[in-house]
Amino acid sequence: MALVVHKYGGTSVANTERICAIADKVSLARQAGDSIVVVVSAMSGETNRLIGLAREITERPNPRELDVLLSTGEQSTIALLCMALEKRGVAARSYTGGQVRILTDAMHNKARIMDIDTARLDAELNSGKVVVVAGFQGVDRDGNITTLGRGGSDTTAVALAAALKADECRIYTDVDGVYTTDPRVVPGARRMKQLSYEEMLEMASLGAKVLQIRSVEFASKYNVPLRVLSSFEDGEGTLITREDESMEQALISGVAFNRDEAQVTVQGVPDQPGIAFGILGPVADAGIEVDMIIQNVGADGSTDFTFTVHRDDYGRAMEILRSTGDKLGAREVSGNDTIVKVSLVGVGMRSHAGIASKTFGVLAKEGINIHMISTSEIKISVVIDEKYLELAVRALHKEFELEQAA
């Protein structure tokens, strides 16, 4: 008998009709003999409704109280799903984060899970009950309600699967798996059957928004097999596990991209220790997240430093950089907010040379200029003008034969 954690997001439980459909799904899986823990999000729209109420009262809601408010969203869903399961003759029991005791740190609105007490859940599962747990929430040591931040329900599901030593954690969502690239850009994009955690992490960080990065990290750390599949259709979905032999056959798993990038460059700063910190410190202090960072070998005692930020932060980043640049005696500060990042991801590139040169060759053939290059063990990223995005993605997808069956 397998122990399986199911996770259903907001659109999967958007209304009572869909909650009943999920109950049917869970009921079938239970009849087939699985032990089941279900993690649910708030009904879609509910979290925004609650945030709207808070904003009617104050621009800056008290973080502790915001968590008390937002956590009601998932609490409603667990109760409704249990009612629907009980109506189908499936014994079920709901648990809030605090009732399980999902212990988190005290960072309201973005808490991290510290520990999960499985005693009560184990007892419920042993007595044959389906356990329905509110995602996204926990309690700190003093019993204050905390939330894990948006998308935290994925993290709850994976953390529960790890703590309960579940056989699989299934993330039900509105897509039927992870694709070699965005099917809206490349109609021939193919659903992958299997993927490694590392590849999924690279894909996720590049805008393939199927899974939260945190939840994939968690799954990798505790080696929890993750499966992404559709709430609405039957299918195998995509299994994300530790890398195994069968994976090595594919050089490249997918082509990911991110449209929301902007690039900021400081030219001609002194090539000396502390310069990177001097540039990025003020940016980090302003709460701006930095994505790629590139510094090339300097000449004449000076160097150039480039990084990318989310396009929304471009204006503020430029402002900060101009002031920092003055202090550091930079020759120039420049930027570009019409760029995108395209990346090839695949564990296979570790053991195969020539992927990078092949990539650059494809882009050259299409006449696409590369602004920046950054590589990791299983990824090659290039920054190009946004007007070339579709062209680049399609050409790479075709060149690496991703449309063929793996």
Place this chain on the structure above:
Amino acid sequence: MALVVHKYGGTSVANTERICAIADKVSLARQAGDSIVVVVSAMSGETNRLIGLAREITERPNPRELDVLLSTGEQSTIALLCMALEKRGVAARSYTGGQVRILTDAMHNKARIMDIDTARLDAELNSGKVVVVAGFQGVDRDGNITTLGRGGSDTTAVALAAALKADECRIYTDVDGVYTTDPRVVPGARRMKQLSYEEMLEMASLGAKVLQIRSVEFASKYNVPLRVLSSFEDGEGTLITREDESMEQALISGVAFNRDEAQVTVQGVPDQPGIAFGILGPVADAGIEVDMIIQNVGADGSTDFTFTVHRDDYGRAMEILRSTGDKLGAREVSGNDTIVKVSLVGVGMRSHAGIASKTFGVLAKEGINIHMISTSEIKISVVIDEKYLELAVRALHKEFELEQAA
């Protein structure tokens, strides 16, 4: 420095605008030096919305899960009110029933409070914070969420006031106090300044729906001074306390009435032990609540037995009684669902003879026939035809000079 519990019901916190108005009120009271615990209900309409969702899923929601669902209503309100208080510079902290630890029995949907742990609340109050507690909810010994049933927020407020030894428990509502009778029937009805618990209990049980009976019983048991006052206007409201000398001046405090009554009579049943149980047992088994019960001295070895029920239960009560009547060999079973109950309430009538005869005299003068009479130490109730309700209430209100200042 007084410790005061405020309770605001659903209409007082119906939307964020009203929640802000309540925050202003609490802020003022805090500035004036009071230590304050606020108990709030769900925003009006919210509980019905949640019940509606449950009913979309199943006709008979699992009681445990219904409590998990409904308790989110008050949880949202406490968070929003704390945000509004913090915005006004008032340090505030929300507590769910489980977080306070309001311990109840395990009777879901109608739990009773067993114990309240005041340690955390005392600490918050000592540090100068306003504590905002979710009404209507608690947890059982196993940590399951329970609710006290509709109107349970009043009970939460009184129980907290008792546990914290508060100086006063203020129930803010949409009326500005308790009146000598319904002002819609007698325009000259007067707001009472003060009232005893017993009088309030009699008034409440007769349809003056300002306070929940359970909360008045609780207040009486622990001698918590209760004050009913308006959420929307300033004013003294009505203070409900233990009976004191000043109260004895008024013979009669008010005239209460109940339009929802129906009367059922079994005539000519054997006058022998067990007959009352034989008649009422099946009625109670059917879950029908009985109000007045009257059995007169029997003659010829037989007796008549009459009781009143809510008008909605009239049909079912008659059906049950016909079957019981057959078994017991009753001469006749009859009923009337166009009757009402009118009651005079006042601690003063204890020490003053003649109130009853004066009452009957007033009704006789108006040509109103009395179907049933029932009395307690501080109450005289009569059942009359519903068409005479207004006439009877106005005549009694006038005769006992309730419009004059006390």
